[in-house]
Amino acid sequence: MSINQSPAGAPFPPSGAPLPKVTMPALGEMKRQGKPISALTAYDYPTARLVDEAGVDLILIGDSLAMVVLGHGNTLAVTVDEMLHHTRAVRRAVRRALVVADMPFGSYHGAIADAVANAVRFVKEAGAEAVKIEGPRVELVRAITEAEIPVIGHLGLTPQSVNRLGGYRVQARTADAVLELQADAFALVRAGAGAIVLEGVPREAAGQITAALSVPTIGIGAGPDCNGQILVFHDLVNLTFAPPAKFVRHYADASALFRSAIERYREDVEHRAFPSDAESYHLPARMATGAAGRQATGVPAVGADFDSDEAVVNRDAFEDWAN
Numbered sequence: 215m216s217i218n219q220s221p222a223g224a225p226f227p228p229s230g231a232p233l234p235k236v237t238m239p240a241l242g243e244m245k246r247q248g249k250p251i252s253a254l255t256a257y258d259y260p261t262a263r264l265v266d267e268a269g270v271d272l273i274l275i276g277d278s279l280a281m282v283v284l285g286h287g288n289t290l291a292v293t294v295d296e297m298l299h300h301t302r303a304v305r306r307a308v309r310r311a312l313v314v315a316d317m318p319f320g321s322y323h324g325a326i327a328d329a330v331a332n333a334v335r336f337v338k339e340a341g342a343e344a345v346k347i348e349g350p351r352v353e354l355v356r357a358i359t360e361a362e363i364p365v366i367g368h369l370g371l372t373p374q375s376v377n378r379l380g381g382y383r384v385q386a387r388t389a390d391a392v393l394e395l396q397a398d399a400f401a402l403v404r405a406g407a408g409a410i411v412l413e414g415v416p417r418e419a420a421g422q423i424t425a426a427l428s429v430p431t432i433g434i435g436a437g438p439d440c441n442g443q444i445l446v447f448h449d450l451v452n453l454t455f456a457p458p459a460k461f462v463r464h465y466a467d468a469s470a471l472f473r474s475a476i477e478r479y480r481e482d483v484e485h486r487a488f489p490s491d492a493e494s495y496h497l498p499a500r501m502a503t504g505a506a507g508r509q510a511t512g513v514p515a516v517g518a519d520f521d522s523d524e525a526v527v528n529r530d531a532f533e534d535w536a537n
């Protein structure tokens with residue numbers, strides 16, 4: 215398989231023109247050039263492929279996976295092995311975007327050496343190009359960076375701290391808290407963080423920190439003055455079954471689209487309107503022995519006189535049969 219082929223065999227990218235790979239230094243360059251960074255989460259092959267082919271710069275396999283894909287009430291339950299599984303699927307889809315894996319709760323809260331070993335797994339076993347870590351864990355960010363793994367920090371509303379914070383609340387709402395947030399951001403950057411996600415903070419605080427930092431900020435619920443924006447894919451397309459947060463914009467209604475498709479399918483099955491004869495495989499003509507039962511009833515019977523050369527299948531199991 216060539217580099218331009220997906221595992222499923224379709225060409226990558228659709229236009230055929232390879233785009234330059236996004237790297238962590240490239241994000242810094244985008245900040246210097248004043249070019250906004252687009253980022254989205256993805257957790258599987260098809261959505262990651264769509265996001266990458268749409269030209270989004272950064273794809274995060276977020277631990278929001280726990281909520282929007284696995285149905286948990288918060289992000290705490292997802293494991294390293296589950297995150298690795300989804301990171302591999304995304305990796306197989308992506309050619310251009312920077313692939314960033316979120317370190318899940320518990321994977322970096324013990325000894326630094328254990329946390330570095332977990333970060334290495336995301337690169338070695340799943341092909342991540344950077345990891346994201348919540349909170350001002352300065353020594354850890356230094357250690358992971360020294361292990362040659364780019365790190366994105368995540369400050370403000372850090373969902374893994376939900377129990378300590380007492381809920382998902384906007385952070386940095388006082389002057390002191392803004393100063394503390396800014397000091398944390400500086401410390402992470404000095405330790406090697408290549409970008410900082412700012413989540414759930416007032417626009418003014420995010421703007422001030424963005425202007426002061428040498429690396430890009432990527433905002434979610436942090437206003438338009440960050441260097442980039444990130445959203446959860448399922449929020450973008452309304453597939454979360456929950457009222458949207460203030461900062462979410464639905465760019466499509468996948469719930470309505472999928473619901474209608476599923477209901478129409480069920481109705482067609484119930485009314486025997488799916489599948490049609492044209493959507494059916496037929497026995498080969500050389501096996502035909504009888505008269506035109508199909509013409510009489512519209513339903514081919516074994517032994518009826520009908521042609522089967524139309525059968526086009528691409529699965530090995532069917533090939534012998536079809537030939």
Ligand code: KIV
Nearest residue numbers: 255276277278411446
């Ligand atoms: O897990 C996640 O999806 C995230 C972002 C949205 C920043 O951490």
